Amino acid sequence: MSGHTLRFLAPNGHLGFAPLKPGSFALGVAARPDFIISDSGSDDIGPGPLGSDTCTSPKEWQRHDLEHILLAARKLGVPMLIGSAGDTGSNSRVDMYVEMIRELAARHKLAPFRLGYFYSEVSKDLVRQRIAAGETVAGLNGRTDLTVAELEGTDRIVAMAGIHPYNRLLDMGADVIIGGRSSDLAICAGPAIRAGFPEALSYYLGKVLECASFCAEPYGAKESVIGEISPEDVKVTAMHPEQRCTIASVAGHAMYERSNPFYEYALGGELDMHGCRYEQYDARTTRITGPVWNPAPELRVKLEGAGKVGERYVGIAGIRDPYTIANIDRVIGWARRAVEEKFGATGYELHYQVFGRNGVMGDLEPVKMPAHELGIVVYGIAPDKAMAEEVCMIGTRQLFYARLPEVKGTAGGVAFPLDEVLPASAAYRWTVNHTLRVSDPLELFALHMVDVGLRPAETTGPAVGREGRA
Amino acid sequence: MKTAKLSSLAKVVRSKNAGVDKITFDIIFADRGVYERTRRSGAITKASVARLYGIPETRISDFVAFDPGCAIKFTLYRTRPSGSPGDPDIFGAQQYAPLLDLDVPLD
Numbered sequence: 347m348s349g350h351t352l353r354f355l356a357p358n359g360h361l362g363f364a365p366l367k368p369g370s371f372a373l374g375v376a377a378r379p380d381f382i383i384s385d386s387g388s389d390d391i392g393p394g395p396l397g398s399d400t401c402t403s404p405k406e407w408q409r410h411d412l413e414h415i416l417l418a419a420r421k422l423g424v425p426m427l428i429g430s431a432g433d434t435g436s437n438s439r440v441d442m443y444v445e446m447i448r449e450l451a452a453r454h455k456l457a458p459f460r461l462g463y464f465y466s467e468v469s470k471d472l473v474r475q476r477i478a479a480g481e482t483v484a485g486l487n488g489r490t491d492l493t494v495a496e497l498e499g500t501d502r503i504v505a506m507a508g509i510h511p512y513n514r515l516l517d518m519g520a521d522v523i524i525g526g527r528s529s530d531l532a533i534c535a536g537p538a539i540r541a542g543f544p545e546a547l548s549y550y551l552g553k554v555l556e557c558a559s560f561c562a563e564p565y566g567a568k569e570s571v572i573g574e575i576s577p578e579d580v581k582v583t584a585m586h587p588e589q590r591c592t593i594a595s596v597a598g599h600a601m602y603e604r605s606n607p608f609y610e611y612a613l614g615g616e617l618d619m620h621g622c623r624y625e626q627y628d629a630r631t632t633r634i635t636g637p638v639w640n641p642a643p644e645l646r647v648k649l650e651g652a653g654k655v656g657e658r659y660v661g662i663a664g665i666r667d668p669y670t671i672a673n674i675d676r677v678i679g680w681a682r683r684a685v686e687e688k689f690g691a692t693g694y695e696l697h698y699q700v701f702g703r704n705g706v707m708g709d710l711e712p713v714k715m716p717a718h719e720l721g722i723v724v725y726g727i728a729p730d731k732a733m734a735e736e737v738c739m740i741g742t743r744q745l746f747y748a749r750l751p752e753v754k755g756t757a758g759g760v761a762f763p764l765d766e767v768l769p770a771s772a773a774y775r776w777t778v779n780h781t782l783r784v785s786d787p788l789e790l791f792a793l794h795m796v797d798v799g800l801r802p803a804e805t806t807g808p809a810v811g812r813e814g815r816a
Numbered sequence: 817m818k819t820a821k822l823s824s825l826a827k828v829v830r831s832k833n834a835g836v837d838k839i840t841f842d843i844i845f846a847d848r849g850v851y852e853r854t855r856r857s858g859a860i861t862k863a864s865v866a867r868l869y870g871i872p873e874t875r876i877s878d879f880v881a882f883d884p885g886c887a888i889k890f891t892l893y894r895t896r897p898s899g900s901p902g903d904p905d906i907f908g909a910q911q912y913a914p915l916l917d918l919d920v921p922l923d
Binding site for chain 1: 828832833834835836837838840842844846868869870871877878880882884885886887889891892893895897898899900901902903904905906907910911913914
């Protein structure tokens with residue numbers, strides 16, 4: 347563990363969303379890294395997967411990447427850390443990855459190893475109790491503090507772990523770690539801090555490796571990169587022969603998916619990148635110095651939660667008549683009123699997305715002149731499927747019957763590519779994007795350790811976290 | 817005054833979610849000189865972006881010039897969280913297009 351540098355191989359960001367590229371991964375493995383790490387989660391995918399406790403990534407792709415990483419890590423004898431299992435990092439997704447690791451170990455007859463994992467789900471009861479006790483569950487990004495009503499409308503909550511569960515599991519002897527929801531940078535920052543490297547450089551290393559080759563150019567996702575930390579600097583190197591980590595690509599990555607390129611938050615503090623200096627170290631490597639880590643005055647864990655809005659059906663219609671296009675809002679108004687006549691004004695949602703006008707950008711669309719044809723996607727959302735289907739059906743079919751005074755085409759106001767409405771996944775909403783104060787950074791995360799390989803797996807040791815659920 | 821479209825000056829113009837409540841926009845230049853000139857032109861400011869998208873400046877949470885990346889970056893609050901019913905762009909990935917036609921004065 348000690349020595350002057352540690353090297354981390356990052357083959358993928360959001361493992362499972364698309365498969366890692368084996369070519370550059372093999373080159374990375376041949377460079378004999380000290381750790382192989384990959385985050386597997388994202389809140390980019392919308393609230394559906396967390397709310398319904400499903401994956402957006404196909405199992406085959408998840409298994410593909412876990413297999414590559416597991417076999418390489420066991421062959422090299424180095425730890426493998428996977429964060430935010432299965433897109434959301436919910437408990438069932440952690441269990442699913444743990445099971446995949448067991449199956450892979452059995453199939454490849456791997457020598458015994460220790461598999462650590464932790465859960466990140468937080469029960470509504472716990473949050474309700476904290477609110478009742480006067481604790482503020484503080485809103486992020488302009489949200490108001492969490493109310494009990496909003497909490498009750500939530501189906502599932504995960505807490506964003508920091509480095510702490512990873513480091514504790516490494517202390518317990520884990521060779522492979524499957525993490526629940528956690529900060530992207532934790533899987534890298536944790537081991538580096540544990541080995542005694544400065545916090546600022548450790549968190550920076552995690553930040554720059556979070557999406558693997560997104561910090562390299564030319565653009566090419568899912569290729570491996572290696573990050574190396576020393577007491578003085580971080581160096582990041584592209585493994586794909588045609589990719590390079592340049593000053594522009596590495597500095598540019600600090601912007602990606604973040605509201606501000608100078609700050610990155612994790613449980614326990616904030617990484618300040620104002621002072622980062624970037625140098626081209628060699629053709630494919632950039633060297634970074636100068637980040638600062640500011641410890642937070644109090645520990646606040648980020649919570650993510652999603653709640654079901656209702657069952658959902660989708661209808662599709664097209665319009666070509668220029669007079670109807672010019673009066674599209676009246677057409678939609680007609681269909682809305684027909685739904686209201688049947689179901690009243692509340693208790694369901696009806697949305698019209700008008701492609702050719704502002705279907706992609708909604709209220710942000712600056713172009714006010716509609717196209718020569720419009721495509722309308724109708725969404726009916728209601729407490730049960732039958733009602734959602736009928737809301738959507740009325741809301742779609744009544745576009746056909748809308749009465750415009752001067753329309754020439756009196757045989758039907760819209761074109762239907764399908765004379766039906768289609769069942770879609772249930773609609774969810776991000777209900778929780780808040781922070782909760784904790785006194786111990788492990789407080790919400792239950793840790794587990796099992797032995798895997800050759801002999802039948804058995805559970806060794808109880809949960810360490812105080813409030814997590816096993 | 818001579819002007820150029822931003823799309824002809826920038827290497828990257830993109831938008832993407834920054835968490836569930838915001839969409840962030842990156843305008844990245846391949847050439848530091850072009851970056852500096854575009855900044856100096858005053859064509860891309862909090863006010864001009866708010867005008868372009870027809871929103872109050874209070875909907876812009878961050879607006880920064882990022883020198884190490886030769887980039888101008890700003891972030892908007894969404895009116896509803898990503899993926900909620902009625903949100904047309906779950907990833908926020910297609911909200912940058914109006915920036916492409918922005919006229920930048922060349923000095």
